[in-house]
Amino acid sequence: MELIVTEKDNAARRIAEILSDGSASTERRNGVNVYRWGDKRCVGLSGHVVGVDFPPEYEDWRDVQPVELVEADVVKKPTQENIVRTLKQLAGEADRATIATDYDREGELIGKEAYELIREEADIPIQRVRFSSITENEVKEAFATPDDLDFDLAAAGEARQIVDLLWGAALTRFLSLSANQLGDDFISVGRVQSPTLKLIVDREREIEAFDPDDYWELFADLAREGTTFEAQYFYREDGTEQERVWDESGAETAFETLRNAGTAVVESVRRRRRTDEPPEPFNTTQYISAANGIGLSAQRAMSVAEELYTAGYITYPRTDNTVYPDDLDPEALLSAFTDHYLFADDAEMLRSADDIEPTAGDEETTDHPPIHPTGEIPNKDDLSDDEWEVYELVVRHFFATVADAAEWEHLKVVADADGCSLKANGKRLVEPGYHEVYPYRSTSENHVPAVEEGEQLAIEDARIEEKQTQPPRRRGQSRLIEELESRGLGTKSTRHNTLQKLYDRGYIESDPPRPTKLAMAVVEAAEQFADRIVDEEMTAQLESDMQAIVDGEKDLEAVTEESRALLGRIFDELHDSREEIGEHLQESMKADRMLGPCPECGEDLLIRRSRKGSYFVGCDGFPDCRYTLPLPSQGEPTVIDEACTEHDLNHVKMLAGRSTFVHGCPQCKADEADETDDRIIGDCPDCGDNADGELAIKQLRSGSRLVGCTRYPECEYSLPLPRRGDIEVLDERCADHDLPHLRVVDNGDDPWELGCPICNYTEYREQQAASAIEDLDGVGQKTAEKLADAGIESLSDLRGADAEAVANEVQGVSEDRLREWQAEANVSASAD
DNA sequence: GCAAGGTC
Known part of the structure; x- marks a missing residue:
């Protein structure tokens, strides 16, 4: 028997389908799908099924000095028991195996993990196949020309795992212990999350340090044969055009001139055509940006794409690639849409072009194709609103990549009014090109009439506006993800989670995210004592070490030993500053929870948590002062900038996902209730x-x-x-x-x-029960329907369910996942 | 319970 191992169930199913020409059948083993045909068995993992960790004697944070982790052993432990068991069983029955995990570094490591698990059971030949997209051509070609695992590439990945665990765990424990934060609210740092946080903190520092300057801008309405258009005053300095006037008297003088001039004479008219190229194929980052443009958070964008992928409507959403593979026939894919009630006209128009040549980006990778529709079209009624909008976005983005460029005509008019220069920039979309099929980008025009040189225009109105320079803007989620990508931080699969982690840890709030005082303190502490962990250079160095391992210039041992030595030196410095760091962190955490003066004793009122876990407002003077105010029971309280003038207390906002609301001043709320x-x-x-x-x-x-x-x-x-x-x-x-x-x-x-x-x-309550399943993390409509078919229609149904039985019945839902949901269902049961 | 990386 030949055993084929893929990175995920979805890939296993499709590869089985291709290699068996559709004849493969499915059996369940330990709740895991195994596809079989002839003497072949194909099983999908779930990414990494083993993970690195310290031996059990390092488990207790209080018993172990963080510095001891620097030299601790790192061992591998199974994290997906069912899959590991199934893989081993199959290995025992096999006489050869083929590793068909994803074609990237992490895929090579996941493949090596499978290799080692198989080796524990059987000494059989194990080969490796590589393909970038799961199409008949590529898969058959790959299986016809198998190769060996690249152990150096896998070792590069292992080095990363070890370095990340050592630094992350040791420094996280150090900071948490120093600030006495050992519960759920530990203080974490890591190679990726901390430079990401620093990026946000640095921007906040720029904003705080920003000192605005006053300036003035002047405008005039010019009229010609009944049409008026706006022109802006400018002057020339060092050969460039300047619109901002920095001194008030100069601005006033120019304004007087404009107001009294009456007419302006056209000095020059310049026409220019500009080509507006269609977008490049979607990689994950660009997809997230576009989804952001239609109102989805990065997290939501990825979970919706995941659903559409699992259902078979779009290709794999985690990819770095921006070049369509040779196997993709754009004309054939367009044909899939020519009968569709919504897409037919656009698809037909694009297909009828003489030459269909898709755009291509700079990044050509082997991992997966760029995100595009598969050609299997969902019924709109089967999708949620978000899912449909994302699907349409992906379809239209594909359309745009095979559409023509757009053409704009720019018209720049410069006129003189008694020595004051005025200019107007018009733009007109003369060839809509890809915009016809892709409505997600602005095509707004600015009309400026076609005046001629020497023409006299009436000045109908002149305006002066006083303005101030603005601080740099906070980056939104998708902008941050783009920034991470360009700095080589994180991966296509983790960047959106990294931001979520910063939210969950209490480091950032709102969107665009802004850092909490705790975040500022963590970054400050790291900058002072462990600069490397907040420096993006750590990733750059690790990448180059990994490359050295791949090239055979260094080995895993050398890289991790060097890293341990560096971490050890950081701990030498940290040792004496433990108290100082702890105090600073604690003060900052307090500042994040501070509302204002206590009406009874004048100390600070703080958001506190009772032993039972509920939040309330209590006095920092406790136990001398026992003043308290209650808070709503739903959500996590956070202090916002708005403040109550009557009580001098900041307002409180309750974060509870979609039911987030502003509670306001807790003293006012209490008073209202009393009255x-x-x-x-x-x-x-x-x-x-x-x-x-x-x-x-x-x-x-x-x-x-x-x-x-x-x-x-x-x-x-x-x-x-x-x-x-x-x-x-x-x-x-x-x-x-x-x-x-x-x-x-x-x-x-x-x-x-x-x-x-x-x-x-x-x-x-009835409505709640109906939508409860869909509210579970990561459950889309399709999965909800499948669960409903298995008799699970609400949270309460899940509580009594036999997880293994349900997992065996419902394709694509793992037993582990079900158990997580059950835990969630039990929590909501106790909340009722 | 710590990280980052897979996947769900």
Whole structure:
């Protein structure tokens, strides 16, 4: 039997399909798909199925000095037990094996991991095949000409793993211990995340240090035969045109001249044509940027693309490549769309061109083809809105890469008004080219009439505007990802996760991301004592060491030993500064949680966390001062810039994904609740009969509102109410529950007829249950449907499910994944 | 429980 191993299940399935000419069947082993035909078995891994770690005696952070990690052993442990077991079983039955993991460095390492697992079971010949896209030609060609694993290339990857673990773990533990942060809120640093954070922090420093300058700009409306157009004042300095006037009196003088001139004489008219080239094929970074342009975060863009890929509609979304492979026949792919109700016209138009020549980028890699549609077209109704919009983006981007360039005509008019120069720049799209099929880029025109030299134009209006130079702008998520790519930080598969990690660690907030005080302190501490970990140069050096390993000039041992020695020297320096660093980090963390003065003792009010895990506002003077204010129970509180003038407290925002909201000043919220009387609306359904409990609309000090029993806390019956808007109690009553209907009036919007609060809550719970599965991390509509077919339609169904049985039934969902979801379902059960 | 890199 021949065993074929791929990097992921999807690739295994498609390769089996190609090599078996469609005859392969699927069996499940330990919840893992195995494809079989003839004497072949093909199994997909899930990326790395083993990972590096320290031996167990290094596990406890308190028992081990971080410096001890510098010389610690690094061992490999299985991380995907089921897959490792299946692979070994298959290896035991095989008489030869073929490694068909991805054609890049990490793929070579994953292949070597599989090689070693197979070797533990059987001494059989193991060969390696390489292909860049899973097409019939490439796959068959690769299997006809097998090669050997490149152990040097894999060793380069292993060196990276070891160096990253040593530096990351040792320094993360050092900082966390120094600041006494050992729980969930440890303080992490790493070769990629820390230079990324420094990039954000450095920009923030520039913004903070920025000193604005005043300047003035002048404009005039020029008229010609009833049409007017705007022109801007400029002057020449060192041979270049300057629009900004830096002294006020100079600006005023020019303004007076313009205002009194009456007419301007056209000095020159210049026409220029500019070619606007169509975009290059999508790599991951450019795709994320474009998806950002239609409103998706980097994370969301990748998870939607992942869904579309798994469903077979687009090619693999993690790629560095910007050159379509020879195997891609653009005309054939266009033909797949010529019957589609939405794409037919564009596809037909492009296909009818004499010569279809796609654009190509600078990056030609072996990993995967650029992202493009496969030609299998989804039904719009089967996709979520985001999924469809992304699909259309990918289709149209492919269209654009085979479309013609656009042509713009630029018209520049320069006129003179009593010695003051004015200019107007017009632009007109004369050949729409690719814009016809790709509506994601601006084609706005600026009309300037075709005046002639010497012509006199009336000045209808003159304006002077006082402005200030602006600090550099914070980079948005996609801009940051582009920046990481250009600096060689991270990979196509990790860059978006790196940003997410910085959010999760409390280092950055909002979008565009801005650093917290903690982030500033971590970067400062690193710059002072372990500069290498925040320096992008560490990656550059590692890359060159890895190249040396590939070229056989260095070995893994030499590279990791050198790195350990360097890390050891950093620890020599760190040793004496531990307390100083810890204090600085702690102060900064406190500053991130500080709201303002305590009304009782004047110390600082801080956001704190109770032993049970809920957040509240408490005084830094505790235990001498026991002043507290409650916070909403939903979400993670964060301090925002806005502040309450009455209490001198910063406002609080609650981060809870899509239900994020601004809580405001916690003192105001508490005061409001104290001043609001409960409004009784009927009997409590739980205890109204035997204890005379009544239901009332209550405003809580935490800012939330509910319908609850007047006997609280003896009776805990409650129904949630919206946070915003005035609640009106109507005369109409619910026949089933004998309660009045409610209406929510929020200024401006149409009132919301909430109806009977019990009926409303019941309906809300049903909707929640229906969408709960899709809300799970990484579950798209397709997977949700498959789960529904297996009887899993809501979170609660998942709680009682047999993970192994479900994994065996539902293709593409691993048992591990299901167990993660079950854990999530149990958390939400306890929240209910 | 630490990193970064795969994948889901």
